[in-house]
Amino acid sequence: MKKKAEILALISLISQIGIMMALPIIFCILLGNFLDKWLNTGVLFLIVFSFLGVGAAFRNLFVIALKGIKARNMRKDEKDE
Numbered sequence: 001m002k003k004k005a006e007i008l009a010l011i012s013l014i015s016q017i018g019i020m021m022a023l024p025i026i027f028c029i030l031l032g033n034f035l036d037k038w039l040n041t042g043v044l045f046l047i048v049f050s051f052l053g054v055g056a057a058f059r060n061l062f063v064i065a066l067k068g069i070k071a072r073n074m075r076k077d078e079k080d081e
Helices: 002-039 044-080
Strands: none
Touching (some): 002 044
16 A cells, blocks of 8 residues: 555656656747737747746756655654654
C-alpha cells in the first residue's frame, strides 16, 4: 500500500511539472501573437513573450525542485532523530 501511494505521488509530481512547464509557454505565445496582430508589429512580441514564457517555465521547474529538496531533507532529518 505504501508503494502505491509513493507511485501516485510521483505521477502527480510529473504531471504537475508538465503542466507548470507548458502553461506559461502556451499563454505567452498566445499573448505575443495577439499583441502582434493587434499592434501590427510582425513577430516582435511573439519572440519576446516566447522567451518570457520559457523563462517562467524554468523558474517554475526550479521552484518545484527546491520544494522537493526541502521535503527530502526534512524526511531525512526526521529519520536521523
